[in-house]
Amino acid sequence: MTPLARRVVVGLVLVLLLGLGLEYLALAQARQASTGTAARRQALVAARAVADVVAAASGSDETDGQEAALQRTVDRLAASLDGVERIRVIDLGATSLTVSSDPADAAPRRLKRDEKNLYDAGQLLRANDETNRQEGVARKELALVEPLGGGLRQATVPLRSDGDVTGMAVVDVAAREPVPHTAWWHPVVLGLGALALALLAALPLGSNRWGLNAVAAALAIAALAAYGWIGLSTIHADRRTEEETVAARLVAVSADAGKVATAVGLPAGTLQAAGWDADLYGRPRGTVSAAGAIDEAALAADLGQQTSRLVRLVAGLSVLALVLLAFVGLGFASTLGHTLSTHRQAYFYVVPAMIGMLVLVFFPFAYGITLSFTESNLYNTDKPIWDIWVGVDNYVEILTDWKVYENTDEGVVWRYQNFYWTLGFTVLWTVTNVAFGVTVGLFLALILNVKGLALKPFYRVLLILPWAVPNYITALIWRGMFHRQFGVVNQIVQVLGGDAISWFEQPFTSFMAVLATNGWLSFPFMMVVSLGALQSIPSDLYEAARVDGATGWQQFRSITLPSLKPALVPAIILSVIWTFNMFNIIYLTSQGEPAHSTEILITEAYKIAFEQYRYGYAAAYSTVIFLILLAYGAWQNHVTRATESIG
């Protein structure tokens, strides 16, 4: 065999092992799930039938001897319903076990300490029912099914009187649950067959790189597709068995419970078989009718969904197979292996940092971008991405909302949570802060640079202090100082004869407050940078200028400013990005008050994510912020390059 053929065959073996293995696991898991569903459905059918009878029997008005009658009914139900092992009826109001078909339970009595799980289950059903009725949707589960071991399942369904959940029926049902056996030889035969064909093809094609790879790819996909087809028909057969089992159970339960109902003298409409085969939320599944007939159309629709899910899986695996095959077969893998071993020392040192960055920086970044195309929120983060995919809807919602203000009867009303308001405010915030920082910083640096100024180091240390104080502390301090009633700023205003101002109740005053706060902490950086640059200007430049008769202003313009530029420009770039992202000052000082008007983009994104829990929308919002920063970076880069080439 040629080295090429060997490589391709190794690649194919890997692909087949991986692809068929994953398919096998997926199939086995799907079958397991299907059997579980069948058992749950059977348990629920029996439990709901019991609940119907019990509710009707305890609903009759006679109080004397009612419990005894109920006990008799329950005993009869337990005896005649196939697979029902034990029936317990629990009154949630009195937290007592009213009736049990098992004499060992010694009903009626209060619930014992070790039956707390029953009590909890009852409270849960009650609360869920209340929530569902308030919201008008079936969002919370209205029945519980738990495996008890030994093939038993315990189904708990609510008992209602006048629509309220007042009790529950706990029914232990033996569900026939054959463990499905998924044949292992299907994938093995398919895999070996594909491999044999590939080996055959390697004889004539031994040195044709593309031809051999194409054959291997076709064989791999064929094997995956064939096994996918086998899996699909197995799942379909399983599903039909499931429906048939449930239908048979429904018919049997319906007949037996009907006999008991008639025997104890309940009216004919007691049994509501149409609602028995419903999911945990009480929504009928619709594939099995009340009479036990299978609704072929509904079943076909369900199967269609399962089919498309399987097709997606096979398609995904095929793509993966092609990539892997190309990687190994076309020789990238051996090149990579070679590179890795040649430079193993270097990679050895880089790997810890690289893994950390990949897992906690680059993957979250990519995941964040992905989330921005979904409607992910607090409740659905465990769902697969494609179930909550909404495409570019979030971006459209953010970017095409042009209504920054509304005209109402009371005049123009600004919509502060509009993206463009926040963007505008952020730009204003950044520009004013950086302008303030540069002006004050440069001004102080010029003063501190005066030759022979006394106390220079003393001033320098004191003026740097705001930069050293952690900015969340600064933010909280100023929040306190701007307090309307007790804040010291208003005391000063009052000393000067003004009236106390509610700083955070008007957008303008709120902006002034955060500006004062951020100005306080941002000028020292500019001062230090300017001072450093000023000190590096050789003094003979000024002497030469003076000899030529230049005025102070001319010296400043032609010597000082140009010499400052190389230091100031990067400092301004940095400071623009810092201010644009100055989360803590806005979040802690103005807190966006009033009504989100002083929110900057990132604080708004944070609040969307962690106060409204709209992760997908917030991710799209943050992606837009990232793109803005990226555009700014590119523009800045372009401009500095251009000016450099001129200067």
Next chain:
Amino acid sequence: MAFFKLSGRGDKVPQLPLHLILAFFVVYTLYPLAWVFTVAFSGGQNLMFVNLPPDPTTLDRLRTIIPWPHDFSFANFSAVFTDQPFLLWMLNSAIVAIATTIVGVFMATTAAYAFSRFRFPGRRTGLMSFLVSQMFPGVLMLIPLYIILVQWLGLGSSRIGLVLVYATTAIPFCVWMLKGYFDTIPKELEESALIDGASPRVIFTRIILPLAKPAIAVTALFSFMTAWNEFILAATLMDQETMYTAPVGLRFFVGGFSQQWGYFAAGAIVAAIPVVLLFMYLQRYLVSGLTAGAVKG
């Protein structure tokens, strides 16, 4: 235009107006700090330095703005450590910051060494990707990190989660800083060691690390400070009161409807003093690092 003569250096400038200007800015700078100290040492939780009488005169009002405590007391400091769980929060902060420093500096020195000394495929991409990652907005990272750490890995309210995030976000800065320093260490030192048969590991631990001690120390101090001062990630990930870090705890004192300004001020002083001192010591490295490329020209 006289002001611009300042840059001219040669002329004698009258100093008094300059001192007045500087004094004004010193007051602006120091007033909030004096305010914190006054509130902290007042012994109470009140924002006001003195309570106003019902009909205040200007003199009364003047007293409310002079940052000098009316009654001097250490009550807030002792209460914040005994009645309030602030000591625990400081401890959390210290554990997280120290662990972050160790993990971050370890990963950064090894990676910086490789980037500085080896030429390997992916080196440029790696370095550039570190640089680009600095542009990711924190909030964009926060949402997926929250989902991954809290909902997938169950690391909400755990110090480990916080340490991992802090350490990895600190890596790019540390790597670039250390790589710059490693590049200045002459290669001849290693080459002679190499001829003597030393392996890269020996060179790294015996030659590079000892020579780079000052740079590693500075990098470590910066990562420590960043972790110690970080607020929003900790506030988002740590929702159990016993797991708060100092910044989250300080916000807890005065956030929402809570108005315990005395505790906040005392806690803020305790939490800030070490980093303020550290910062004053380190700022020359920071400035030269940030504007290194620029000042040269």
